[in-house]
Amino acid sequence: MSKLILTFLLLLSAGTNAFSQGKIGIAIPLMKSSDNSEDKKLGEQMLRGIMDALEEYNSSGPLMKITLVIEDTKRDQAATLQIINKFGSDSSVMAIFGPVFSSELINNAGAAAFHKIPVITPTATQNFLAEKNEYLFQLNPTYDIRGRLMARYAMNELGMKNFAILSEDTYGKNFEESFSDEVINSGNKILFVKYYSKDESDLSDELKELKTKIFEDEKFLDFGNMKDADQEKLKKAKLKFSYVDSLVNEKLVVSIYKLFGDRADRIIDSLGISPATNITGSRSYIPGITDAIYIPVSGSTEISNIIPQYFSENLNLPVLGTSDWNNLKTLTENKMYIKQLYFETDFYLNDKSGNDLINLSEADIKNYYFGYDGMKLILLQISDGNNTRQKLNDALQNVKDYHGIHNNVTMKDRTNHEMSVMSFKNGRIEKIKDFVY
Numbered sequence: 001m002s003k004l005i006l007t008f009l010l011l012l013s014a015g016t017n018a019f020s021q022g023k024i025g026i027a028i029p030l031m032k033s034s035d036n037s038e039d040k041k042l043g044e045q046m047l048r049g050i051m052d053a054l055e056e057y058n059s060s061g062p063l064m065k066i067t068l069v070i071e072d073t074k075r076d077q078a079a080t081l082q083i084i085n086k087f088g089s090d091s092s093v094m095a096i097f098g099p100v101f102s103s104e105l106i107n108n109a110g111a112a113a114f115h116k117i118p119v120i121t122p123t124a125t126q127n128f129l130a131e132k133n134e135y136l137f138q139l140n141p142t143y144d145i146r147g148r149l150m151a152r153y154a155m156n157e158l159g160m161k162n163f164a165i166l167s168e169d170t171y172g173k174n175f176e177e178s179f180s181d182e183v184i185n186s187g188n189k190i191l192f193v194k195y196y197s198k199d200e201s202d203l204s205d206e207l208k209e210l211k212t213k214i215f216e217d218e219k220f221l222d223f224g225n226m227k228d229a230d231q232e233k234l235k236k237a238k239l240k241f242s243y244v245d246s247l248v249n250e251k252l253v254v255s256i257y258k259l260f261g262d263r264a265d266r267i268i269d270s271l272g273i274s275p276a277t278n279i280t281g282s283r284s285y286i287p288g289i290t291d292a293i294y295i296p297v298s299g300s301t302e303i304s305n306i307i308p309q310y311f312s313e314n315l316n317l318p319v320l321g322t323s324d325w326n327n328l329k330t331l332t333e334n335k336m337y338i339k340q341l342y343f344e345t346d347f348y349l350n351d352k353s354g355n356d357l358i359n360l361s362e363a364d365i366k367n368y369y370f371g372y373d374g375m376k377l378i379l380l381q382i383s384d385g386n387n388t389r390q391k392l393n394d395a396l397q398n399v400k401d402y403h404g405i406h407n408n409v410t411m412k413d414r415t416n417h418e419m420s421v422m423s424f425k426n427g428r429i430e431k432i433k434d435f436v437y
Contacts, residue, residue, distance in 0.1 A: 027098035049371030088115025102126035147178030224251030255288025373404030
């Protein structure tokens with residue numbers, strides 16, 4: 001009898017140990033074969049964040065300890081597929097963190113479902129990869145979501161209805177098409193779209209064409225050359241925009257539709273004031289039919305070229321931007337040209353405590369937190385008892401309002417739909433709110 005009990009206890013112990021440790025495969029571009037240290041930075045910093053998150057988790061005394069199996073994708077599609085297949089065929093590997101780039105995944109996305117293993121990419125933004133591939137998760141919102149989210153925010157939170165667009169013609173177009181589709185599907189209008197090449201330095205033709213289109217149906221009141229009698233009439237009317245004295249003092253040229261909305265023609269006619277349709281000279285115009293201009297750039301370096309030229313056209317329209325506008329140095333250098341700017345971002349640091357990142361570049365800090373927050377999210381699901389591939393996959397699909405250090409995550413169709421909306425005013429970037437599309 002004692003031998004039977006001992007045998008039972010040994011079997012029980014063996015069974016407990018079998019579920020007391022798990023593995024996560026790491027598939028990131030470590031670029032070990034490269035002689036260029038710059039090539040290695042992304043993978044090194046992301047791995048550093050991953051390791052810090054894992055150390056915190058394992059030191060908390062979890063029921064399931066986690067170890068990592070680390071592989072170098074080399075930024076190569078074939079190598080990436082080989083790694084996913086290797087991890088997928090190893091039943092002890094619960095999930096794969098990575099790959100990093102859309103180019104590594106775009107032809108390999110189906111491998112996750114083939115092996116029924118959760119594959120979690122922290123940064124790939126290619127449209128619909130996760131939505132169309134079960135077991136694949138995108139923690140970074142896609143181009144499609146980014147464009148739609150900015151449109152939804154502008155319409156729902158800022159009350160905007162009509163938009164002009166100035167877009168870079170390749171990368172920027174990824175955002176523009178989704179932004180436009182969201183606006184039109186909401187019953188609002190894209191009044192004009194103009195594309196430019198990222199290598200183009202002189203945008204005067206594009207901007208003049210844009211300005212002509214924006215002003216096409218406008219009627220203006222010139223507060224710099226307004227009769228006292230007309231000023232008094234306007235003071236008695238209810239303006240939707242600013243005060244008459246302020247507009248006179250700044251000598252602004254303001255659309256009647258900005259002042260009175262859709263009923264502007266009828267109101268102006270009843271007041272006996274004649275608006276102008278064409279005002280010459282270098283004046284500051286405030287349109288009323290167009291609410292904002294959306295400018296999806298292909299990189300922050302374009303901002304220093306575009307925004308001064310935009311400003312020189314005297315267009316007082318709020319600018320809506322993409323995450324590439326999230327560059328404090330560039331915005332600060334051009335702050336004299338920026339009146340109102342709103343943009344979405346996938347990266348906003350609200351806390352750096354506990355990590356010595358002072359000497360790292362902005363890119364290195366971002367890569368660290370993409371690794372850290374992504375791994376924390378996976379480990380949180382495991383700590384809640386999701387200790388198999390399927391349980392972990394199911395849990396990740398249901399993540400809502402997960403608060404990381406650099407971003408939040410709300411999953412829909414295995415894709416993050418939450419971003420931070422920022423503004424730039426008075427030389428400062430400020431977070432307005434977290435917004436879910």
